[in-house]
Amino acid sequence: MAQAAFEELVEDFEFLDDWEDRYRLVIEEGKAMAPLDAALKVPATKVEGCASQVWLHVTPEDGVMQFEGESDAMIVNGLIAVLRKLYCGAALSEVVAIDARAEMARLGLNDHLSAQRSNGLRAMIERIRDVAAKSL
Template identity: 65%
Template sequence: MAQPAFEEIVETFEFLEDWEDRYREVIDMGRRMPPMDAALKVPATKVDGCASQVWIAPHTEGGVLEFDGDSDAMIVKGLIAVLHALYAGLPVGEAAGIDARAELARLNLADHLSSQRSNGLRAMIQRLDGIAREAA
C-alpha cells in the first residue's frame, strides 16, 4: 500500500468516474502545490524528456526523500503533485523500492495522457527512482 496522501488520490479518482473530472483534479493538485523557488530552476534540476519545462529538485535530509517540483504546464505540475504524494516523505530505501508504474496504473492515467505527457511522466519517475537509489 502506498502512502496515505497517494491513497487519498486513488480514492478520489474512484469517486470521480468521468476522466474530465479526474483531469481537473490533477490540475487542481498542481495549483495547490507550493511554488518552487526560482533559484532551483536550473539545468541540473531540469527533467529531460518532457514536452514542457519540468524541474525536480530533490533533497534527502535524514535519509528521507523530499523534493520540490514545478512545470510551465498545469497538467504536468499536477502530475508532479501526484508523484510528490507517492514519493515524498519516505525513507530513501522505501522510495527506491516503489513500483511507480504499478501505483500510477491504479489511477488509469496512461490511457488518458498523450504520448508526450506519458514520456515526460516516465522521465520524472526515472529521475526520482535514480535519486532514491543513489541516496539509499
C-alpha cells in the first residue's frame, strides 16, 4: 500500500547493513526537504507529543494526501521526509488504511528510535491519519 517513493527508500535501506548508515540516510532525506514557510509554524500546525519542535501542514487535495513539515531536530526532519514518502500522493482512504508501524518496521526504524522519538513519530502519524479521516 505504500507509495512508490517509500518503496524506493525501502530498497535503499536494504543495501545498507549498518544502522548508522541508515540513520545518516534518514537525516539526508530530511536535509533534502524544502524548509517550511515560517508563516506555517503556528500552534495549529505544531505536533504535540514530540520531544523536539515539529510542525506539519497537512493539506489533502482532491482526495489525495499532501503535507509538508519541519522540525528543529535533524533526525525528526528525516522522519518527516520518510512519512512524506509513505503518505504523500496516497488517496485519503489509503492513508487511514496504511499500517505505518509495519511500514516503518521494514526500515528498521521501530528498533532504533528512542522512546521519545517513537512517541513523536506516532504523534505525527496520528495527525496525518486524523486529517485524512476527517477529510473523507
